[in-house]
Structure formats: C-alpha cells, structure tokens
Amino acid sequence: xxRHFDQELGGLKEHLLRMAGFAxxxxxxxxxxxxxxxxxxxxxVDDDDxxxxxxxxxxxDRCIKxxxxxxxxxxxxxxxxxxxxxxxELERIGDQAVNIAHRAxxxxxxxLLKPLVDIPRMAExxxxxxxxALDAFVYAKPDVARAVINRDxxxxxxxxxxxxxLTSFMIEDxxxxxxxxxxxxxxxxxxxxxxxxxxxAEDIVYLYEGRDIRHQNG
Amino acid sequence: MNVDLTxxxxxxxxxxxxxxxxxxxxxxxxxxxxxxxxxxPVSEVAFEVSDLCCWFGQHxxxxxxxLRIPAKAVTAIIGPSGCGKSxxxxxxxxxxxxxxxxRLSGQIRLFGExxxxxxxxxxLVRRRVGMVFQKSNPFPxxxxxxxVTVGLRLNGVRxxxxxxxxxERALRMAALWDEVKDHLDRPGTSLSGGQQQRLCIARxxxxxxEVLLMDEPASALDxxxxxxxxxxxxxxKRDYTIVIVTHNMQQAARCSDYTAFFYLGRLVEYDKTEKxxxxxxxxxxxxxxxxxxx
Numbered sequence: 001x002x003r004h005f006d007q008e009l010g011g012l013k014e015h016l017l018r019m020a021g022f023a024x025x026x027x028x029x030x031x032x033x034x035x036x037x038x039x040x041x042x043x044x045v046d047d048d049d050x051x052x053x054x055x056x057x058x059x060x061d062r063c064i065k066x067x068x069x070x071x072x073x074x075x076x077x078x079x080x081x082x083x084x085x086x087x088x089e090l091e092r093i094g095d096q097a098v099n100i101a102h103r104a105x106x107x108x109x110x111x112l113l114k115p116l117v118d119i120p121r122m123a124e125x126x127x128x129x130x131x132x133a134l135d136a137f138v139y140a141k142p143d144v145a146r147a148v149i150n151r152d153x154x155x156x157x158x159x160x161x162x163x164x165x166l167t168s169f170m171i172e173d174x175x176x177x178x179x180x181x182x183x184x185x186x187x188x189x190x191x192x193x194x195x196x197x198x199x200x201a202e203d204i205v206y207l208y209e210g211r212d213i214r215h216q217n218g
Numbered sequence: 219m220n221v222d223l224t225x226x227x228x229x230x231x232x233x234x235x236x237x238x239x240x241x242x243x244x245x246x247x248x249x250x251x252x253x254x255x256x257x258x259p260v261s262e263v264a265f266e267v268s269d270l271c272c273w274f275g276q277h278x279x280x281x282x283x284x285l286r287i288p289a290k291a292v293t294a295i296i297g298p299s300g301c302g303k304s305x306x307x308x309x310x311x312x313x314x315x316x317x318x319x320x321r322l323s324g325q326i327r328l329f330g331e332x333x334x335x336x337x338x339x340x341x342l343v344r345r346r347v348g349m350v351f352q353k354s355n356p357f358p359x360x361x362x363x364x365x366v367t368v369g370l371r372l373n374g375v376r377x378x379x380x381x382x383x384x385x386e387r388a389l390r391m392a393a394l395w396d397e398v399k400d401h402l403d404r405p406g407t408s409l410s411g412g413q414q415q416r417l418c419i420a421r422x423x424x425x426x427x428e429v430l431l432m433d434e435p436a437s438a439l440d441x442x443x444x445x446x447x448x449x450x451x452x453x454x455k456r457d458y459t460i461v462i463v464t465h466n467m468q469q470a471a472r473c474s475d476y477t478a479f480f481y482l483g484r485l486v487e488y489d490k491t492e493k494x495x496x497x498x499x500x501x502x503x504x505x506x507x508x509x510x511x512x
Contacts, residue, residue, distance in 0.1 A: 001510055071468055073495045073507040210497030 294474035348422035356406030412443025
C-alpha cells in the first residue's frame with residue numbers, strides 16, 4: 001500500500017541526493033582548482049558552500065517535522081534518522097572542499113613545488129568512496145557500503161606517505177615550507193573526506209540492515 | 219483474615235535484568251519445537267503457552283500459538299482486527315470458554331501450573347489473572363467503594379476494616395484515591411470515563427491478582443486519561459505481570475517491554491519492543507508497524 005508518508009520520504013530522499021550531488025561537485029571542483037591552478041574555480045567552491053549549508057538546514061527541518069508528525073517506526077525511523085546524520089556528513093564534506101580551495105589559492109601564488117601525484121590519487125579514492133556510499137544508498141546495497149568502509153585504510157596510508165615525503169622536502173629546503181604545509185593540509189582534508197564517506201557508509205548499513213557496525217575495530 | 223488471597227506469588231526480592239538475546243536463554247523450560255519468534259528472553263516466565271489453538275464453533279481464531287510471557291513486565295499484543303489477540307488474551311484467564319461453542323487445545327501454564335488442568339477451578343484462575351476491558355464497566359448499582367470491595371466480599375473477606383484497608387490500597391495503586399476519597403459513596407458510574415477505567419483497574423487489583431490483562435484499556439479515553447493509564451501501567455509492572463492488547467502502536471511502543479505481533483491467528487513476531495519498532499525481523503511486522511499493511 002502506497003502511503004502519503006511515502007511521498008514525503010521520497011521528497012526527503014530527493015533532497016538528500018541533491019545535497020550529495022553538490023558535495024561531490026564541490027570536492028571535484030576544489031581538486032580541479034588545485035590541479036589546474038584555477039583561482040576562479042576555487043572562489044566558486046567557496047561561494048557554493050552556502051547551498052550545502054542551506055540544504056542541511058532544510059533537510060534537518062523536514063526530518064524533525066516527519067519525526068514529530070508521523071512518529072515513524074522500523075525502516076521509516078531508520079531512514080529519517082540516518083538522513084539527518086548523512087546530511088551532516090555531506091555538509092562537512094563541503095567544508096573540507098572549501099578548505100582545499102583556500103589552500104589551492106595559497107599554492108597558486110607560488111610556482112608548483114613538484115608535479116602532483118599522490119594528492120590526485122588520494123582525491124580519486126576519496127571521491128570514489130563518496131560515490132559508492134551514495135550508490136549503496138540509492139540502490140539499497142549495504143554490501144557496497146561495507147566495501148567503502150574497507151577502503152578508508154588506503155587513504156590513510158597515502159596521507160601518511162605524503163606527510164613523510166613533504167617532511168623530507170621541508171628538511172632539504174626551508175623555502176618549500178609554506179607550500180608543503182598547504183599540501184599537507186590538503187592531504188589531511190582529503191583524509192577527512194574519506195572518513196566522512198566511511199561514516200555515511202556505516203549509516204547506510206544501519207539503514208538497510210538495522211545493525212550498528214561503528215567502532216568495531218578498537 | 220478469613221481467606222488467603224495472596225495465592226502463589228512470583229518471587230519478588232530480586233528482579234534480574236531481562237537479557238535481550240532472542241533465541242537464547244531458553245534453557246529454563248524445555249521447548250518442543252524451536253521457532254525464533256516463539257522465544258522471548260525472560261528472567262522469569264509468568265505464562266508458558268504451548269501450541270494453543272482456539273475455535274469459535276467451526277471457525278479457528280488462533281493457530282498453534284506458543285510463547286512465553288515474562289513476569290513483572292509489560293507485554294503488548296498488536297495486530298489488525300480479527301487476528302486473534304483478544305481471543306488469546308481471554309484464554310489466559312479462562313474467559314474464552316465462557317463463549318458458547320468455543321473450545322481450545324494446547325496448554326497454558328501460569329508460573330508452572332496448568333490453568334486448564336482437570337482439578338483447576340476457573341474462578342480461582344480468574345482471581346489470579348485479573349482483566350480490564352475496553353469499555354469501563356463499573357457495577358452500575360454500586361458506589362465507588364463497593365465497586366472495589368465487591369470482589370473481596372465475594373471472596374469471603376468479612377472484616378470491614380480489612381476490606382477498607384485493601385480498597386484504599388487498590389485505589390491508591392490505580393492512582394485514583396486522591397480523586398475519589400471524599401466521595402466513595404457516590405455511584406461508580408458518576409466518575410469520568412478515565413476515572414471509571416481506573417476504578418475498574420482498582421477493582422481488579424483489590425483481589426490481589428498476579429497478572430493483569432488489559433484489552434484496549436485506553437481506546438475510549440482522551441489523551442490525558444490515556445497518559446494516566448499508561449503511567450499507571452509503568453507503576454504496576456513492578457508488582458504485576460501485565461499483558462495488554464492494543465490497536466495503538468505508539469501505545470505499545472511507549473508502555474511495553476515486549477511486543478507480540480499477531481496476524482490471522484498466528485504469532486508472527488515476538489521480541490523486545492525496541493527491536494520490534496526499530497528493526498523488526500519479519501517483513502509482515504515491518505509492514506504493520508510502519509502502517510504499510512493492506
């Protein structure tokens with residue numbers, strides 16, 4: 001039986017996917033601004049963050065109203081509560097993209113330190129994780145979400161590797177310190193984005209299986 | 219006191235925490251057949267129902283129902299109309315047999331004792347297992363006080379002071395004492411709907427039952443009276459085993475510890491209430507608690 005409530009839930013899902021689309025786009029544009037040394041694009045990422053903030057408020061508002069008025073249970077309850085958590089993760093992903101864009105603007109003031117290799121690789125992983133977590137959400141595939149969680153380690157490893165490499169650069173030549181710190185910061189932002197994607201994936205496992213799998217590896 | 223009404227009570231000293239491990243903690247009582255929904259993890263079992271089938275004439279209302287109802291906890295029975303939940307409830311205090319042409323098979327044990335055993339007095343069962351109905355039904359010709367003490371008189375409590383003492387205790391337990399203590403002589407039917415329902419609860423409590431069955435106890439009451447009944451249920455579960463049939467799922471969610479979902483005369487799912495309302499195991503239960511049924 002199709003309920004009127006289902007339409008409201010459908011509307012919520014639509015909003016959440018729109019927000020996810022914007023978050024993915026922000027990360028992609030921030031990276032492009034870095035790789036292509038494009039200050040205009042970096043500025044755009046900053047400006048567009050307002051959209052994500054607005055969507056967060058709107059989605060939370062919808063969720064609270066649905067909780068109060070529909071008193072949801074079972075899958076409905078899990079969907080609404082997870083929508084609230086996922087939207088907050090997406091908003092933070094947007095914030096990380098803004099941080100990356102700011103650092104890119106800083107880096108663009110000086111010549112390229114070295115060709116970017118590890119950062120685009122990290123970005124590719126992190127973006128893939130967001131993308132797959134959202135696929136798991138749309139197609140109700142908790143297994144896909146579980147696979148996302150396992151990929152977080154790879155991003156962490158890349159981040160550490162990059163830190164070591166940049167540290168050695170700074171030791172060799174103090175003139176590179178500003179640029180190295182900016183790059184380190186970007187690597188850290190990407191690592192955080194992967195963490196948010198992991199959180200989303202965990203929420204999705206809970207949404208579809210009713211099982212809380214957070215904090216199980218110590 | 220002429221008669222001992224404090225018939226077998228459950229152990230009261232310690233209330234071991236109820237452990238939520240469906241399928242486990244079954245070892246206390248041997249089961250004939252394992253079924254996930256049959257089991258409830260229970261510290262102490264009040265009712266052990268095995269293979270219960272009920273009929274009204276040719277019509278079978280309940281099929282092969284087996285479950286355990288924990289003592290000193292609230293168990294809610296939910297399900298659409300005609301799913302057999304009220305029939306099941308009436309089997310628990312031998313009221314089903316009062317309907318002409320009704321019969322049943324299977325076994326129901328109350329604290330280990332077969333309530334349908336050959337030498338068991340049905341009246342005694344009904345004293346141990348009190349019932350409150352959907353429509354409050356105080357005796358119309360009796361005063362508020364007499365409504366509560368009538369059961370004691372029928373049970374041979376002759377000492378008036380004892381009866382009054384128990385009446386006050388029952389009215390206090392039913393959270394009605396303060397509202398009626400100054401007009402105990404007025405007719406029971408002069409009270410408001412919510413007060414009448416609490417009067418019926420007091421009447422049921424006066425004879426010191428072990429179990430209280432409630433069939434839609436708040437469905438005819440306004441939200442404030444409903445809240446009072448629900449608060450009362452929480453108070454009473456410290457001393458009593460409560461089984462409540464309700465159409466109001468939020469009510470089951472709010473006031474029960476365990477929830478059983480019945481459909482077409484069968485037990486579909488039985489688990490801790492929080493599990494049933496956040497992550498039910500069965501698709502039919504899921505559809506029912508989310509209102510997708512139909």
